[in-house]
Amino acid sequence: MKNRIKTKPSDLVVNFIVNKSKYIEIFFAVMVVISIFLYLFVKVNYDLTKYLPNTAASKVGLNLMEKEFGYPGTARIMIKNVSLYQAKLYKEEIEAVDGVDTVFWADTAENIEKYTDVYTSDTFIKAENIQDYYKDNCAVMDISFVKGDSDQRTSKALDKIYEIVGDKGSFTGPAVQNKSLNESLNKEMKSATVIVIAVVALVLILTTTAWLEPLLFLLVMGIAIVINMGTNVFLGEISFMTASVAPVLQMAVAMDYSIFLMHAFTEEKDAGKEPKEAIEIAIRQSASSIIACGMATIIGFLALTLMKFSIGYDLGIVLAKGIFISLLTVLFLMPSLIIRSQNMIQKTAHRKLVKLPKRLGKGILKIKYVALGLAIFLAVPCFIAKDMNSFLFGNSAVGAGEGTQVYKDEQEIDRIFGRSNMLMALIPDDSNIKEKELSDELGKLSYVKKVTSLENTLPEGIPESIIPNRITTQLHSGKYARILIYIRTREESDAAFRYADGIKAIVQKYYPQHSSLIGATTFTQDIKTILTRDYTFVDKLSLIGVVIVAVIVFKSLLIPILLVVPIEIAIFFNMAVPYFMGENMIFMGYIIVSCIQLAATVDYSILMTNYYLEYRMHLDKREAILETIWAAVPPIMNSGLILSFAGYTLYFTSSIAAIGAMGHLIGRGALMSIAMVVLLLPALLYIFDGRIYKHISRMNQLKDKARKKLADKLQLGEVLPKTIEDKSSESLEGLKNEN
Incomplete structure (x- = not known):
């Protein structure tokens, strides 16, 4: 029985890694090939409404509309420098494009009764309504597509419309935004990836001792990223935010693990060990730190999966899976690659190009009380300020940012025709009179631009049966009627929310049951409510999860608290900056980056504490702190700078507002975490020794x-x-x- 427990499971694993390296290499090579193939089938979603829970009022209404009327893509187009007659010809040509269902204009909205004769003379268009459709030699039209906003058929239809109108056209709307997001994402992420790889390589070259080491680190991370991206196929589809930030964050966060293993191997090699023996010892020595850091990061990311707004689940699963795959790749594949490339590493060896100042440790120790006092003094107002930011929540906030063509077109259309924010009321189709009365009451509201329903456009005495089916099916399904309500606001604003609530109250007055109001504004209202609740829950959960992991690792209740204090203060500082700068924040980025910053940078605290406990075993606390700073700051700087550069690369290269904003928060947050860990944690360890x-x-x-x-x-x-x-x-x- 004694013999059964002499061989530890960890020894068996280490022996397998070292002795079965060829099989491990073959396994990862096969996984890379399979993952590249699977990645071709990973779909990207651009519609945030898909992540609303099915219990949300707007999602219930959306599901009902999709069942009764479908969920077609929509766009708005303004054609410049055209006569009224030319605008009609353009409309006719656009409506004939494959993938286009209906083009709503003056002759199909307020003048449905003249659908048979409207093309014969301009006199059939009512003068009092023409300014909504034709103004300053510009015509504005609303396009409804056969398929959804993200469908390839819709995208091809938009390409054809671009050809028809040429430089006369200005485009906006969900379908246009989704197409722009898709094209921008594909183009910008390629350039962002190249820049991130170049920056990471530069940081590694400056901080490693062989020219080949950076290539080895990038190869290992590249393999892990490809496998992670390929295995996303099992999720069915991922959000455009996940597709954008996950590969970059995986590289930036998981690079530490490769550096830890290589550092341990180099130490044993320099001590005279043979490569095989050195890698065995290195795995045993570094595995606990690598796994501890990895598990803390995974737990932090998994907290996102419990968000009710399920884009958190999407991002959390992909990031946590990516870190787990990175751990396996570093611990199983990298030892083999290190042994295989030993000769080349030795031939390309060089002195470290950047070294820390010798008096850095003494300087940090000297200002320890100042650093602690200043951090506490600033933490309180920053904690308050971070929740006082002006937040944006909806689809319009995460789309194309300033400087993009979509943004310019939208501003130009709004300048000439004013803002037009469409809401849709779904009501039971049980009373033509009641539908007419509701439409008329809504039309009298000062903030309503126009109301389109079948009953308020049909002349009195004209039966519905004579109207073409393509018109009636847009507004009546048999069981339900749809009323289109255009209000003079942006999709997201306090006024838009207030007006939507007013319209909803009027609809429910006529139809207390089985009625819904949907649209970008109502979706945004639900997103705001759900995300605000998610933040409090997820923020606390991620913090508790990281603390629990630290308790297990360090067998202490105090150390985990000391670990997270510098990171939490850094998060307060990071999230308070927009408030003091007077900038709007995208709340989705706020909640996600809060978790990411904690999960990704708590490794710095774990690493420094590990070093301190090791040195404290045989040195007094002052000398232990000095040695800890000397040993821990270089890898912390490496990791933090890589994460910061990755974030700022997204910020400077992405025209997608949400991705750029997340990149800015990640980049700035990483720098603040470095500062807090390097300046504040030594003071805490010294004081609470x-x-x-x-x-x-x-x-x-x-x-x-x-x-x-x-x-x-x-x-x-x-x-x-x-x-x-x-x-x-x-x-x-x-x-x-x-x-």
Whole structure:
């Protein structure tokens, strides 16, 4: 029975990694090929309404509309420098494009009764309504497509419309925005990836000791990223935000693990060990730190999956999966690649190009109380300020940003025709009179631009049966009627929310049951409500998850608190900056980056604390702090700068507002986390040194008691190996008097 427990499972794993390296290489090579193939089938979603829970009022209404009327794509086009007659010809040509269902203009909205004769003379268009459709030699039309906003048929139809109108056209609307997002994403992410790789390579060249090492690190991360992207196929589709930020974040966050392993290997190699023996020892020594950092990051990302607004699930799963795959790639594949490339690494060796100032540690230790006092002083107002930001929530906030053609076109259309924000009321089709009365009451509201329903456009005495089916099916389905309501606001504003609530109240007055109001504004209202609730829950959950992992790793209750304090303060600082700068924030980025910054940068605190505990075993606390700073700051700077550069690359290269905003928060947050960990954590470790060891000693004593009870019960006490903590507890007793 004793022989059964002599070989540890960890030894079996290490032996497998080292001795079966060829099989491991073949496995990862096959996985890369399969993943590249699977990636071709990963769909990207651009519609945020898909992530609303089915219980949300706007989602219930959307599902009902899709069932009764379908969910076609829509766009708005303004044709410049045309006569009224030319505008009619353009409309006719656009309506004939494959993929276009209906083009709503003056002759199909307020003048439905003249659909048979409207093309014979301009006199059939009512003068009082023409300014909504034709003004300053410009015609504006609303296009409804056969398929959805993101469908390829809709995209091809838009391309054809671009050809028809040429430079006379200005385009806006969901279908246009989705097409722009798709094209921008494909183009910009390629350039962003190239820039990130170049910047990461530069940082690694400056901080490593061989020219080949950066290539090795990038190869390992590239393999992990390809596998992660390919396995996304099992999710069916991912959001455009996930597709944009996940590969960059995976590289930036997981690069640490490769550096940890290589550093451990180099130390053993320099100590005279043969490469195979050195890599075995390196795996054993670094695996615990790599897994601890990885698990803390994974737990932080998994907290996102519990958001009710399920884009968090989408992003959280992909990021957590990416970190897990990175862990496996580093621990299983990288040892083989290190051994295989040993000769080349030695041939390309060079001195470290950038070194820390020798007096850095003493300088940080000297200002420890100033750093702590300043951090506490600033943390309180920043904590308050971060929740006082002006937030944006909806689809319009995450789309094309300033400087893009879509943004310019939208501004130009709004300048001439004013804002036109469409809401749709779905009501039971049980009373023509009641539908007419509702339409008329809505039309009298000062903020309503126009109302289109079948009953308020049909002349009195004209039966519905004489209207073409393509017109009636847009507004009546048999069971439900649809009323189109255009209000003079942006999709997202306090006024838009107030007006939507007013319209909803009027609709419910006529139809207390089985009625819905949907549109970009109502979707945004629901997104706002759900995200605000999600933030409090997810923020606390990610913090608790990281703390639990740290408790398990360090066997202490105090250390986890000290670990997260610098990161949380850095998050407060990062999220308060937009408030003090007077900038709007996209709330979705706010909640997601809060979790990402905690999950991605808590590794810096874990690494520094690990070093401190190691040095503290044989040095006094002052010398231990100095050695810790000297050992921990370089890898922290490496990792933090890589993450920061990755974030700022997204910020400067992406025209997609949400992605650019997330990149800015990530880039700035990484720099602030570096500053807080390097300046604040040494002060906390120094000040709480005595209590840290008191906690560790107490935890080890409890563990010793539990271990002895188990050994006595199993009568195997003589063969149970001592853990590192058991051995260290003896040394700790000798250090306690120091404090």
